Structures are given as C-alpha cells and as structure tokens.
Amino acid sequence: MTRTALEVADLKHRYGERESLRGLSFSVASGDLFAMLGPNGGGKTTLFRIISTLIAPTSGTVEVFGIDVGTHPAEARKQLGVVFQSPAIDPWLTVLENLRHHGYLYGLSGAPLARGIERALERFGLTPRAGDRVGTLSGGLRRRVELAKALLPEPPLLVLDEPSSGLDPAARRELLQELRRLRDDEGTTIVLTTHLMEEAAVSDRVGILHEGRLVAIGAPGDLVANLPAHAPTLEDVFTHHTGTGLSS
Numbered sequence: 001m002t003r004t005a006l007e008v009a010d011l012k013h014r015y016g017e018r019e020s021l022r023g024l025s026f027s028v029a030s031g032d033l034f035a036m037l038g039p040n041g042g043g044k045t046t047l048f049r050i051i052s053t054l055i056a057p058t059s060g061t062v063e064v065f066g067i068d069v070g071t072h073p074a075e076a077r078k079q080l081g082v083v084f085q086s087p088a089i090d091p092w093l094t095v096l097e098n099l100r101h102h103g104y105l106y107g108l109s110g111a112p113l114a115r116g117i118e119r120a121l122e123r124f125g126l127t128p129r130a131g132d133r134v135g136t137l138s139g140g141l142r143r144r145v146e147l148a149k150a151l152l153p154e155p156p157l158l159v160l161d162e163p164s165s166g167l168d169p170a171a172r173r174e175l176l177q178e179l180r181r182l183r184d185d186e187g188t189t190i191v192l193t194t195h196l197m198e199e200a201a202v203s204d205r206v207g208i209l210h211e212g213r214l215v216a217i218g219a220p221g222d223l224v225a226n227l228p229a230h231a232p233t234l235e236d237v238f239t240h241h242t243g244t245g246l247s248s
Helices: 044-051 073-077 095-105 110-123 139-150 169-186 197-201 220-225 234-242
Strands: 004-015 018-029 033-037 059-064 080-083 157-161 189-194 205-210 213-218
Touching: 004 044, 004 189, 018 044, 018 189, 018 205, 018 213, 033 169, 033 197, 044 059, 044 157, 044 189, 080 139, 095 110, 095 139, 110 139, 139 169, 169 189, 169 197, 189 197, 197 234, 205 220, 205 234, 213 220, 213 234, 220 234
Parallel strands: 033 189, 033 205, 080 157, 157 189
Antiparallel strands: 004 018, 004 059, 205 213
8 A cells, every 4th residue: 555655734824914825735645756836936835845844834734654744843854855946055065075964964974874975976976076066066966966965864755846946958857857766766755846847747746836725636647638628738737727827
C-alpha cells in the first residue's frame, strides 16, 4: 500500500486582512512528483513556507509522513529537504564547505558526514567542482548545489519553491531531468511550486492554485482530457478553471 507523504487538510492562512490560502485540501503519495501551479502572488510560496515549518497556518493541518508540522515541527523537518526560490548557499564558500556547514546543522560529523558529502557530490556531478567557490558557478550548477545540500541528510520528501527561477532554458531542462531521476531512481517524493507550464507538465499530478483556492487537481493528461475544448493544453486547463492566464 502506497504511503501518503504529504497530507494538507482545510489549510487557511491570513496576512492581516488578506486571505492567502482558503481551505486547501490535497494529498501527495510517496514517490510522486507533485506540482502546485499558479501565478505569482497566488499563495504558492505561503503554502511552501507552511510545509517547510517556516510559518504557521491560521487554521487547518499539514502532515509530512503522518507528522503534524504545526505541533511537531522539529520531527517534521527531519523528513524534509527544502530548496528556496532565493539562493540559500554562501557564494564565498566552496561547494564542499557549503555542504559541510549544512551537515553540521543536521548534527552530522566525522565519517557519516564525509560519506554523505561524497555521495551528494557524486549524485549531482559536483565532485570536480567541490573546491570551487559557489559564486563562480553557473546558475544551473548553483541549483545543483542547492539540491545536494537539501538531500544531504537523505530526507524522503523534497520541497522546492519555484526551483527554476533565474535559470536559462537549458539549465531548466537539466533541473527537470534531475528531479525526475530523483523520483525514478531514488524514490524521492517531490513537491514543487511553479508558475511554469513546462514544470507542471512533467509532474505525476498537478494542482492549480488561484487566489488561494485549489481549483483543480489531477494528472496533467487527465486534466487536459477532461476539458471540453479542441486539442486543449495544460495552459487551457488553467485558463478554464481560473478565467485568466499565468501572465495576468
């Protein structure tokens, strides 16, 4: 029986008088790649921050492998690897130094840390760049360092906020290939937020978030097939359910 990696139930959040999330409920199965698609300002980053235990919801619950992130945030964090939209690595340190410092934060040291770093460097093709300062790397390579850092403690769930932000098309395609490899070869559950159809289209399931509400959810192919239109695309699905485009 497939485990549930992420369970979101009637999740609401307010910033002052503004409702950023309005009763979200959905689940993600272990081993799936799930994308939450929506425009900037639609609530995606708020959802990401709640899942990542950075902020608390106004009401509702989020569980990561059965652990409530609101009541047991420290335990939930052990299940999570987090990649932020803005860089969270020190550009003045080398790749190796960034990984080492992140390992210390997770209580790793000695031989276990050394083995973890070696594996992280190998799995993302970073071994030849271990001694390079992160600030000298391309955007695509820096994103690989972010992934290596997030997965250093071997978490079963990887959460990413707009992961291809700032990447050129080639680096974006490389990133998506890497995420699919993590899912297929290592069984990592992946949840990402995005405003890009390209990222949503390669997911196992996609949720469409509009003004804080989940207006549609399903496999990309199923969402397209259920739309009463001639040769529809995932972008048509988004417009059908929201009445607007992602660039609006």
